[in-house]
Amino acid sequence: MNDTGIGWGRHPRLPPARQVVLRDRNAALPQTSTTLLPHGLGRSYGDSCQNGDGTLLLTRGLDRFIHFDREAGVLACEAGVSLDEILRLVVPHGWFLPAVPGTRFVTVGGAIANDVHGKNHHRAGSFGRHVRRFELLRSDGRRLVCSPEENTGLFEATIGGLGLTGLMTWAEIRLAPIPGPWMQVEHVRFAGLDEFFALSEASANSHEHSVAWIDCLARGNKAGRGIFSRANFVADSRPARQLAPPRLAVPFTPPVPMIGGLGARFFNGAWYRRPLRRPRRQPYAPFLFPLDGIAEWNRLYGPRGFLQHQCVIPPESERDAVQELLHAVASAGSGSFLAVLKRFGDLPSPGLLSFARPGTTLALDFPNRGDATLSLLDRLDGVVAAAGGAVYPAKDARMSGRHFRQFFPRWPAFDQLRDPAFSSSFWRRVMTGSGRMQ
Amino acid sequence: MKKILVIGATSAIAESCARLWAQRGDALYLLGRDKARLRAIADDLRARGAAEVAMATLDVRDRPSHVSAIEQARTAMAGVDIALLAHGTLPDPGECDRDLATAMDAFDTNGTGTIALMHRLAALLELQGSGHLAVIGSVAGDRGRASNAIYGAAKAAVETYASALRQRLGRRGIQVLTIKPGFVDTPMTARFRKSALWASPSRVAASIVRAIDRDRAVIYVPWFWRPVMAIIRALPEFVFRRMKF
Ligand SMILES: Cc1cc2nc3c(=O)[nH]c(=O)nc-3n(C[C@H](O)[C@H](O)[C@H](O)COP(=O)(O)OP(=O)(O)OC[C@H]3O[C@@H](n4cnc5c(N)ncnc54)[C@H](O)[C@@H]3O)c2cc1C
Ligand SMILES: NC(=O)c1ccc[n+]([C@@H]2O[C@H](COP(=O)([O-])OP(=O)(O)OC[C@H]3O[C@@H](n4cnc5c(N)ncnc54)[C@H](OP(=O)(O)O)[C@@H]3O)[C@@H](O)[C@H]2O)c1
Numbered sequence: 001m002n003d004t005g006i007g008w009g010r011h012p013r014l015p016p017a018r019q020v021v022l023r024d025r026n027a028a029l030p031q032t033s034t035t036l037l038p039h040g041l042g043r044s045y046g047d048s049c050q051n052g053d054g055t056l057l058l059t060r061g062l063d064r065f066i067h068f069d070r071e072a073g074v075l076a077c078e079a080g081v082s083l084d085e086i087l088r089l090v091v092p093h094g095w096f097l098p099a100v101p102g103t104r105f106v107t108v109g110g111a112i113a114n115d116v117h118g119k120n121h122h123r124a125g126s127f128g129r130h131v132r133r134f135e136l137l138r139s140d141g142r143r144l145v146c147s148p149e150e151n152t153g154l155f156e157a158t159i160g161g162l163g164l165t166g167l168m169t170w171a172e173i174r175l176a177p178i179p180g181p182w183m184q185v186e187h188v189r190f191a192g193l194d195e196f197f198a199l200s201e202a203s204a205n206s207h208e209h210s211v212a213w214i215d216c217l218a219r220g221n222k223a224g225r226g227i228f229s230r231a232n233f234v235a236d237s238r239p240a241r242q243l244a245p246p247r248l249a250v251p252f253t254p255p256v257p258m259i260g261g262l263g264a265r266f267f268n269g270a271w272y273r274r275p276l277r278r279p280r281r282q283p284y285a286p287f288l289f290p291l292d293g294i295a296e297w298n299r300l301y302g303p304r305g306f307l308q309h310q311c312v313i314p315p316e317s318e319r320d321a322v323q324e325l326l327h328a329v330a331s332a333g334s335g336s337f338l339a340v341l342k343r344f345g346d347l348p349s350p351g352l353l354s355f356a357r358p359g360t361t362l363a364l365d366f367p368n369r370g371d372a373t374l375s376l377l378d379r380l381d382g383v384v385a386a387a388g389g390a391v392y393p394a395k396d397a398r399m400s401g402r403h404f405r406q407f408f409p410r411w412p413a414f415d416q417l418r419d420p421a422f423s424s425s426f427w428r429r430v431m432t433g434s435g436r437m438q
Numbered sequence: 439m440k441k442i443l444v445i446g447a448t449s450a451i452a453e454s455c456a457r458l459w460a461q462r463g464d465a466l467y468l469l470g471r472d473k474a475r476l477r478a479i480a481d482d483l484r485a486r487g488a489a490e491v492a493m494a495t496l497d498v499r500d501r502p503s504h505v506s507a508i509e510q511a512r513t514a515m516a517g518v519d520i521a522l523l524a525h526g527t528l529p530d531p532g533e534c535d536r537d538l539a540t541a542m543d544a545f546d547t548n549g550t551g552t553i554a555l556m557h558r559l560a561a562l563l564e565l566q567g568s569g570h571l572a573v574i575g576s577v578a579g580d581r582g583r584a585s586n587a588i589y590g591a592a593k594a595a596v597e598t599y600a601s602a603l604r605q606r607l608g609r610r611g612i613q614v615l616t617i618k619p620g621f622v623d624t625p626m627t628a629r630f631r632k633s634a635l636w637a638s639p640s641r642v643a644a645s646i647v648r649a650i651d652r653d654r655a656v657i658y659v660p661w662f663w664r665p666v667m668a669i670i671r672a673l674p675e676f677v678f679r680r681m682k683f
Contacts, residue, residue, distance in 0.1 A: 023450075023625065026474050064478055065485035077485075078478075089486065 005056050008298050009045035011305030011368050012397055014052030014425045023061035025078050025169040029139060030055065035423035036139065038163045040107030041082060044114065045308045046397025048162050048426035057167055059109050065089065066170055073175035074132070079109035079168040088243055095175035096233070096284075098130040102340075104243070104289050109168045114394040115160035115349055117356040119209040119231075119288065122200075124176070125347030126356045128159035134171035139421030143169070148350065157417040160351030162393060164427055166419040179235035183209070185287050186230055186279040189272070193224035193323055200343040203230045209288070215268040216339035216364055219330045224323065225272055226341065231287050240283040249295035257302035257367045264336050301367050308395035309377050310363035311384040312344060318360040321387035325362055325380055332376045338365045352414045355392045363395065374398060393426060404430035439489050440464040441515035443508075445496065445555060446525025448475045450624035451574065454643030455522060460488035467511040467518075468493040470525070490515075498525050498551035499543070508558050517566060520650060521559045523552055523573040527589075528626045534588045541588045549592030553599050560603050563612045570650050571607075572615040573600050577658065579618065580667045583683065604655060616656045617646055620663040 005016050019039075020030045029036065037051035040059050050056075062080035069075070073095045075086065083097055084104040090096065101116040110116075115128040124130070133147035136154055144166075146155035158165045190196050196212055203210050207230035214226035291297055298306070313321040322341070329335045339362070346358040364380075366373050381403050384391055390407035391399050405411055415431075442459055444452050447468035456466055460483040470476050473495055480491040492514050496507045512518055529544035556573060563569040578586050579593030597616050604614040621627065621636045637660050645659040658664040670678075 021625075021628065024475055025478065064482035066478075066481050068485040075485075 004042070004058070005039060005050065006042060007046050007049055007397070008043050009305050009307055009368075009395075009397060010298060010301070011307060012047060012050075012425075013305075014047055014050040016051050016056040017053050018055045019058055020055060021058045021061050022080070022167075025062050025064075025135075028141065029057070029137060029167065036167075036419075036421055037424045038079075038109055038113070038167050040080060040110035040113075041105050043101075043103055043106045043110065044394045045306075046393075046395065046426065047429065048114075048393045048396065048424055049110070050425045051423065052425045054423065059107060059167075062109075062169065068093075070095075073177060074172060075175055076170060076172040077108060078170050079112075079134070080107050082107055083111065084243065090175055091178070091181050094177055094180070096178040097127075098124050098174060098176040099127045100288055102289060103292055104285075105292065108171050108173070109163075112159055112168060112171060113161055113163045114392075115351040115354040115356065116394070117344065117361075119211045119342065121347075121356055122204050122210070122343060122345030123208050125345065126160075126349045126351070126354060128349045128351045128354060129347065130174045130176075131159065132172040132174055134158070135169045136166045137169050138166040139419050153417055156350050156352050157414050159349065160354035161414065161418075162353065162426065163424060164414075164418045164422045166422060178233040180233070181240035181283055182234050182236040182238070182281050183231040183284050183287050184234045184279060185282055187276045188228045188230075189225075189276060190228055191225050192221075193319060193326075196224065196226065196228065196341060197319065197343070199228045199230075203228075204343075204345070206230075206232075208232050210342065212341040213271070214326070214339045214341045214362075215272045216326060216329045216335040217265045217268045217333065218272070223326055223330060226339075227272065227276065229287070233284070234281065236281055243285055246293055246295035248293065250297055250299040253299045253303055255303065257304070257306075258300040259306075259336050259367060265333070304368040304370075306365055306367050307373060307377060307397055308363065308365045309380055310361060310392040310395040311380070311389050312355065312357055312359050312361045312392070313384065313387045313389040314357070314359040317387040317389075321383055321389065322360055322362055324383050328376065328379055328383065329364060332372075334366055334369065334373065334376065335364050336367065339363065352410045352417075353393075353408050355390060355394070357390070359389065361392075363392075396426070399430070401430040401432060440519040441467075441517050443467045443469070443511045443515070443518050443521045443559075445469045445498065445521070445523045447479060447493070448472055449524040449526070450626075450639040451619070451622060451642050451646070452522060452524035453479055454639040455524070455646050456483055456488075457486055458643055458647045460484075460486040460491075463487055463489050465490040465515055466492075467515055469496040469507055469511065471495060471497050498555060499546045501551065501554050504555055504558050508555075508562060512562060518559070518562060518569055520570040520572065521563075522646070523555060523559075523571075525552070526574065526626065528586065529588060531585050531587065544588045545592050547592075548589055549595045552592075552596050556596070556599060556603060560607060560612075564607060564610060568611055570613045570615065570653075571600075571603065572617060572646065572650055573597075574617045574619065574646075575600070577618050577620050577663050577667050580671055581678070585683065613650070613653045613655075615646075615649055615654055617649070618656065618658045618663065618667075620658070620660060620666075 035054040039056040059080035062078035064078045066076035099118045111127045115126045117126045136144045144151045210230040212228045448470040476493045534541040575597040576593040578590040579597045600616045649657045
């Protein structure tokens with residue numbers, strides 16, 4: 001099975017008619033009769049990075065740095081450069097990316113197009129806040145430098161714009177200073193959601209980074225239990241090893257899922273009770289990118305792939321809605337142990353369609369069991385919609401068009417700025433009909 | 439800090455090598471055909487930490503321009519510690535069989551033009567009394583195959599000349615390295631379907647940089663091509679003639 005051009009969840013698989021490798025940022029877009037969609041490292045789970053029967057513009061060959069100002073902490077690079085490559089370059093000079101997702105194997109273009117957030121969202125906001133400018137190549141051949149000062153409309157539409165406003169060829173990013181590559185990391189067990197919110201509140205000022213793992217299969221009085229992790233970069237004279245490539249890899253797709261199923265409840269219980277280390281110093285990578293140690297772990301879900309569900313619930317309804325979501329998952333008994341809970345801050349993003357917004361975000365993943373999984377996810381969407389929240393397109397393969405338009409009410413303004421030659425399987429799905437993917 | 443001249447600097451393999459050298463803080467001089475792409479590569483290498491990067495355009499088929507191009511590089515860097523020749527084209531075999539001009543043009547780029555450059559660089563290094571000359575050949579140079587007759591013949595010529603230079607210059611402490619990659623996933627091979635036998639340019643580059651550091655003479659990358667090609671070379675002609683690949 002060829003996985004290039006497919007999403008990270010490996011479901012659905014919507015092969016493009018054509019894949020064009022881009023290597024020259026000054027080159028024109030390829031001539032084709034089909035629609036175009038940029039595709040970075042394919043770390044979006046569902047169909048937002050796929051263009052079934054269309055053309056994918058593979059951006060990984062646009063991997064050149066353009067300028068790194070070591071004094072001011074500003075980096076310009078081509079849009080296919082990965083965050084991994086950036087960190088290798090800038091960390092030894094005392095800089096870090098101001099926001100990073102849970103994996104460093106994403107491109108700059110992908111990070112902007114989904115306006116990704118990290119464990120420091122409550123302090124730094126989303127990635128798009130730190131983008132100074134970028135060049136957008138439109139299908140009419142125009143190259144537009146977009147920033148908060150010029151081409152503002154396209155700047156705002158492209159941040160979180162799902163690759164639909166044209167091809168970003170390069171971007172300039174503001175970096176954040178760090179005292180070094182070490183973090184002081186602390187884990188705290190919590191017995192329920194109230195404790196989670198109290199810990200989030202208490203850590204908001206003291207800790208730059210925080211995230212919680214939650215036992216999404218615990219029921220009754222155990223519901224909402226989990227482990228809260230928080231960390232800060234700290235000065236430490238010991239040299240930290242450069243980022244190691246993944247030590248382990250999943251070499252092939254096992255015929256049946258290896259995650260989820262019967263073992264999941266047991267694993268969750270054991271994970272919750274695991275002995276927690278006392279606060280300690282560790283290099284940043286295992287804390288910020290815990291899954292990057294195992295290459296292609298997504299194969300563990302077997303040939304049918306898996307689905308993610310990540311939502312954000314606004315502060316007014318967060319407590320009750322999260323509880324309701326967890327209840328729905330636990331009674332369906334089909335979550336796995338990668339459930340993550342985090343409180344976002346209220347720093348606004350320039351993006352028209354940005355996902356991250358004030359409130360609480362819950363991310364869950366589910367082995368694909370067909371209709372049972374899909375109807376559970378529809379139920380979760382219902383809870384999110386009723387609570388005034390939103391579901392994250394980067395993780396989605398099936399939300400209804402009606403829900404998408406409710407979650408992202410500025411879509412009509414966005415649609416005006418979209419490039420007419422660009423489209424994705426996701427966009428066609430949420431703009432037509434109300435139902436699930438065909 | 440090494441002073442490194444890269445010819446065919448827009449090649450994917452050469453660019454990967456240059457990144458490794460830039461990270462080490464070496465100085466680079468890039469020669470290639472496409473100015474805008476050379477400039478983008480030069481900026482990248484500076485950001486990665488290269489001590490200095492300069493560039494100029496050169497079409498290797500334009501033999502009269504070799505002298506000044508190499509001389510300018512030498513002057514700009516005040517010497518050349520390593521010269522890497524990485525340009526190349528993989529012409530369409532059917533086209534080469536039909537049209538002599540196409541065939542000879544490809545032979546010029548991959549063969550004659552390369553030998554001419556090596557000729558110049560050998561003189562430069564000899565005069566300097568030190569340095570490395572590294573040239574990218576190919577496993578295709580090991581035995582002529584119907585599917586890339588001209589390319590294979592040109593690579594064989596280059597490799598034979600490299601071997602001769604190694605004898606001549608070795609005595610003066612100048613290293614000549616022949617690099618023989620197998621299948622590498624680069625723009626040159628974009629039209630082929632890839633399999634597990636294919637290597638990435640960054641992997642090939644790491645081998646090249648290491649081989650130069652260690653004064654190696656001939657490397658196959660990845661290494662398994664050495665035994666594979668030994669077998670292919672050993673096949674009797676009546677067997678080889680009937681093979682299709
Ligand atoms: C293990 C894991 C953990 C994750 N954790 C987080 C997290 O904590 N927070 C978070 O926000 N996300 C997270 N994600 C999601 C991931 O950060 C996003 O999906 C990201 O956009 C992926 O980037 P990519 O380079 O793989 O892009 P792709 O998935 O290939 O593409 C993503 C989008 O970007 C567009 N795009 C890509 N390049 C360009 C370009 N040059 N110009 C215009 N558009 C472009 C594509 O068209 C597509 O719409 C996680 C994903 C994984 C697998
Ligand atoms: N890829 C493989 O499988 C493979 C296998 C064995 C050996 N090799 C050898 O490896 C070397 C590097 O190739 P690659 O794989 O990295 O391919 P590549 O990226 O296509 O690089 C080839 C380079 O040669 C340049 N070039 C072609 N004709 C030229 C000319 N007349 N004057 C100046 N430059 C010229 C091209 O420049 P433009 O960009 O301007 O065209 C291009 O930069 C070549 O010698 C090739 O034969 C490759």
